[in-house]
Amino acid sequence: MNKRIYLDYSATTPMKQEVLEEMLPYFTERFGNPSSIHSFGREAKQAIDQARSRLAKAIGAKQDEIYFTGGGSEADNWAIKGVAYANRDKGNHIITTKIEHHAVLHTCEYLEKDGFEVTYLDVDEYGMISLEQLRNAITDRTILITLMFANNEIGTIQPIGEIGAIAREKGIYFHTDAVQALGNVKIDVNALNIDLMSMSAHKIYGPKGVGGLYIRKGVKIHSLIHGGAQERRRRAGTENLPGIVGFGKAAELAIENLDGHIRHVKDLRDRLIKGIMDKVDYVRFNGHPENRLPGNAHFAFEFIEGESLLLSLDMLGIAGSSGSACTSGSLDPSHVLMAIGLPHEIAHGSLRLTIGDFTTAEEIDYVINELPKIVDRLRQMSPLYEKVKGGQK
Amino acid sequence: MNKRIYLDYSATTPMKQEVLEEMLPYFTERFGNPSSIHSFGREAKQAIDQARSRLAKAIGAKQDEIYFTGGGSEADNWAIKGVAYANRDKGNHIITTKIEHHAVLHTCEYLEKDGFEVTYLDVDEYGMISLEQLRNAITDRTILITLMFANNEIGTIQPIGEIGAIAREKGIYFHTDAVQALGNVKIDVNALNIDLMSMSAHKIYGPKGVGGLYIRKGVKIHSLIHGGAQERRRRAGTENLPGIVGFGKAAELAIENLDGHIRHVKDLRDRLIKGIMDKVDYVRFNGHPENRLPGNAHFAFEFIEGESLLLSLDMLGIAGSSGSACTSGSLDPSHVLMAIGLPHEIAHGSLRLTIGDFTTAEEIDYVINELPKIVDRLRQMSPLYEKVKGGQK
Amino acid sequence: MYSEKVMDHFMNPRNVGEIENADGIGEVGNAKCGDIMKMYLKIENDVIVDVKFKTFGCGSAIATSSIATEMIKGKTIQEALKLTNQAVVEALDGLPPQKIHCSVLAEQAVKSALLDYAKKHHITLDELNDFHPDEDHHEHGEEYEEA
């Protein structure tokens, strides 16, 4: 396997060279603990301050509303548990959706065991929530709406501004998991009335193991990690100095290049979609046609199963992802595909290809050329395909 | 300031070159998400497995008893809250000490607000707990003993084996915060009857923002971070791949060089202590004389205040740390210095110098030469010193 | 994740296809669960002279089907009845824990086809008295996170 084509940018991204270069001095030379008062500590503190201000700028926040975490999942857990426990006196009801990332869903389930009530909103076939259902779900016990900005599987982007306006009007905290949206959509936490927002560096060409939580000033929240007075006493632990520096740089680059990035990945994405839809029968395209992440293409190929598709692609050096149950070892296909109403057997044939800054048109053309052959080969082996072959193809 | 002498290795360490080199490919080339099934994912997964096995080897654990976290504080929070909530049906009593790191203390305080009862054991003037007091504190509601391996301020090492034996005999889970001990003391979790153990990479020449929790097989514990199925479903979030690789390498190096490391830092530490004690009057040496971290020297200089000492050292390029209230902006000196019974005014004059692998004899001699002059200068300014000058000096 | 043996049988599956007028046909699994195996047997004088399969499923579902056909081809019915999922797993140099159920499915596909043969030919195969291929065959391994 010589050629390697990475089309799994929603799973994680390679770090950009500029990000690595910005981080490098902080491993071995400028390695101080930001809490120390000596020169090593002070230069570390300055670097963290700069990163914080870069991130704040990227989302229209104030610098002291940005808190660094160990990743997107920690940010989700912190936002949801932190707000739930700190506002229990006001109510015990949380509203979310059926298509959240597990970091949100499993946190909500954990809270349900501890006396909270959670409403899981439905989505339509494109993965969109209904604002009306949201409005109807709100009770006087509702303390939090946690609703993802953009879905990691099918790429659908929710009407965050409208949701924020509803939450603000009702005086309910609004948290959004923007792990997939950051760097792919313009975000202004004030214009969108977002109170808390989760982010993750490794999805925007930054380092793994660093995330951020935006917390609007005045939001009542408990800490998830207690201890030292770091992060304005809200998130304990020696700061991941190089990681935070890298996150800051990645956020800066993402915002500087946002339009160019969107154009690049969208062009390639549309080329990919067209190429595949033209050449393959019995394939569905999932997610919202317009309101979707610019780099996300999500297909379901009938009569075949996602993992065998992924493996076959992998043998050609093409890296993709699937929501099929077989990739996760569980029985049911992804909860997202179930929520948009895809029949099990079709959901099993899903393939997510996500495009990024390093993707080239040649790579896309290669995939357009190879993927139909793989689909065909697997269908030839499939007992489901033989049933339709005669009649329709 | 040309010369820079770092004597704050207990706060954080510079990363070793070997560690950085091991990490580098995982930022930009081998950057896959370990949960992905394609080749990028598989090579990432392999790297994590290797790191896990290195860490397991370093502490005598099985590979599937090692869980990676975002740092030592997260490990402490997870161990304590996780065991507390998962075993609430058995009891609500936790035993710890007055000299724990804040990541343990503040977590215990949080649990107290939620109905748990916590006994904070005293320590003697050397910072040692009493095994008898520990035994007497145990009730039939005790579910967890969390007791640090080695103290981060004064360096005192507790009789972990005896404590582990008591916990095992009584059928109580035993967690130890070994953040300072790892790489400085030989640790075998089985010989010491440790059930859970917190670790942090940046204290052993590894990267910041990565830690580990050892969880003995069979221990009942809740997750702290819910979501994806990473870390055997116990700690969600995309793994900090380069960080974990670096932690693995750092742990391997630490164990390989353990004896040499201990000899090196202990020799320099003893040279420093002797040099200072010989040249300065009215100075106390804190912590246990023998059972202490090999690189830890902790002094209290009477009549002067720690921050002004640190600043003066910093102007010469010497980086140290203090338990004085003035470095933290709080009123009271560190809880550890209070617990060993140091009077406030003496605790304020504390200075921690911690020695590491890159420290040289020349650096130590420089400090031995400069520190007494600084102490003298500050004492000349001190209204407390003038009172003793005439009579005794 | 997968052994070379598995990948070989996945990429170059043996005996893919159908047999017209097969003597026994077995189909196990269902589309909802993401795997269906269909097996065709040609039997002469109690010997499996030909076998073909079609599988809808993951890599290991295809690989287990493929190797199972190899393991029973040329064997007598009695020998084929002895095929166990463990033997399939071993022949593939192992399977990840969450994929063991595929080997169970392969064993069941063979048995279903033999049962079909027995029924059609009014033979009783005592070994299959307790065989109920429609029971849930899934064994859960660890779940991995979609990334």
Added chain:
Amino acid sequence: MYSEKVMDHFMNPRNVGEIENADGIGEVGNAKCGDIMKMYLKIENDVIVDVKFKTFGCGSAIATSSIATEMIKGKTIQEALKLTNQAVVEALDGLPPQKIHCSVLAEQAVKSALLDYAKKHHITLDELNDFHPDEDHHEHGEEYEEA
């Protein structure tokens, strides 16, 4: 953390020392809290002709003492009484929030010394009627973690 001005006054403090037979001596703070400032005044014709200090405390305690002595030297008592902690902070180009209390202490040290002078010389300084130097002067800033 500290401005250059603070570091200059910390490393090169002005007017360190004692004045024998001082006309007024003020001491504020206590060892328990980690800072004590002692100020000595020489006063002739209502003018502070000399001032010295000794301080036990952190960098900013020393720097605020030092600059406070500079700010009142050569001034009349009435002028010195107008010294505020804000003026001290400004003269030092700012202090971190958790160190503001040092500037309060410096102001109080000056006032204590003037009060002592007034008492010794049986003068009433109306400006000091409400002055109670023993009240807690600490204002809490953010707490930083020991590393």
